[in-house]
Amino acid sequence: MSAQPDEGRTASDAELLLEVEAVEAAYGEIHALRGIDLAVRRGQIVTLLGANGAGKTTTLKTISGLVRALSGRIRLAGRDITGLKAHEIARLGLVHVPEGRHILRGLTVEENLELGAFTVRDAATRRRRLREVYEQFPILGERRGQDGSLLSGGEQQMLAIGRALMQEPQILLLDEPSMGLAPKLVTETMGIIRRLNEGGTTILLVEQNARLALQLADYGYVLENGEIRLENSAEALRADRSIVEAYMGSG
Numbered sequence: 406m407s408a409q410p411d412e413g414r415t416a417s418d419a420e421l422l423l424e425v426e427a428v429e430a431a432y433g434e435i436h437a438l439r440g441i442d443l444a445v446r447r448g449q450i451v452t453l454l455g456a457n458g459a460g461k462t463t464t465l466k467t468i469s470g471l472v473r474a475l476s477g478r479i480r481l482a483g484r485d486i487t488g489l490k491a492h493e494i495a496r497l498g499l500v501h502v503p504e505g506r507h508i509l510r511g512l513t514v515e516e517n518l519e520l521g522a523f524t525v526r527d528a529a530t531r532r533r534r535l536r537e538v539y540e541q542f543p544i545l546g547e548r549r550g551q552d553g554s555l556l557s558g559g560e561q562q563m564l565a566i567g568r569a570l571m572q573e574p575q576i577l578l579l580d581e582p583s584m585g586l587a588p589k590l591v592t593e594t595m596g597i598i599r600r601l602n603e604g605g606t607t608i609l610l611v612e613q614n615a616r617l618a619l620q621l622a623d624y625g626y627v628l629e630n631g632e633i634r635l636e637n638s639a640e641a642l643r644a645d646r647s648i649v650e651a652y653m654g655s656g
């Protein structure tokens with residue numbers, strides 16, 4: 406009701422950064438996505454929950470251009486990106502950190518990071534971004550000359566995120582960043598995600614650990630068999646008994 410411009414302004418008023426409308430995708434006969442609708446506003450952390458095989462990874466891959474959408478529309482900051490190639494989408498500021506990290510063996514930590522910036526032509530910009538990643542993750546700076554595949558699981562996750570940050574994303578798509586990590590490192594990874602978000606990066610987060618994801622997120626979607634079964638604020642999802650029972654176990 407107030408006429409003051411910033412009063413009562415919430416994340417729900419922020420710009421729609423990513424819009425996914427009626428997106429379908431398939432692997433041959435397997436109809437993995439059956440019409441996905443979701444939206445991420447600038448500044449938010451949005452989480453995608455669901456059982457194994459529900460279509461979470463496929464949703465991220467379709468958004469980032471690694472899997473072709475059979476139908477539907479995907480927009481980034483209002484611009485239609487459906488059908489663009491993954492590197493074109495990355496250049497527009499949407500960067501995907503895949504499940505399993507994909508650190509390249511035989512390349513040093515620094516070479517892995519530089520791969521993330523291969524589209525950046527200006528060497529001074531690449532050096533600045535490298536410096537920023539090392540400031541954010543000092544351990545990567547200490548290990549810069551070491552083979553990236555020899556890092557611990559948690560360090561490899563930092564390297565995978567650092568590599569994505571080399572592209573200065575507006576929005577990061579993170580697929581199960583806590584997978585395989587010890588509880589302490591899981592907490593650390595969640596802290597990293599929170600800090601990135603506070604630094605201005607919008608995040609679409611896929612997590613098996615629904616409890617953690619809903620602690621971080623503003624909003625969540627629950628996928629089932631390639632469809633959005635329900636969506637709500639993270640707060641409402643945390644209070645939803647069916648979600649608690651289905652995705653949070655007893656812990």
Ligand SMILES: Nc1ncnc2c1ncn2[C@@H]1O[C@H](COP(=O)(O)OP(=O)(O)OP(=O)(O)O)[C@@H](O)[C@H]1O
Pocket residue numbers: 432435437455456457458459460461462463464
């Ligand atoms: N490369 C592929 N070729 C064929 N089928 C695939 C491929 N990748 C995924 N699928 C199938 O598509 C469906 C959705 O898989 P997806 O990997 O998106 O699920 P998910 O929600 O990420 O699961 P998880 O929690 O196990 O990572 C599943 O039935 C899966 O078997």
Ligand SMILES: [Mg+2]
Pocket residue numbers: 461462463504
């Ligand atoms: Mg997956």
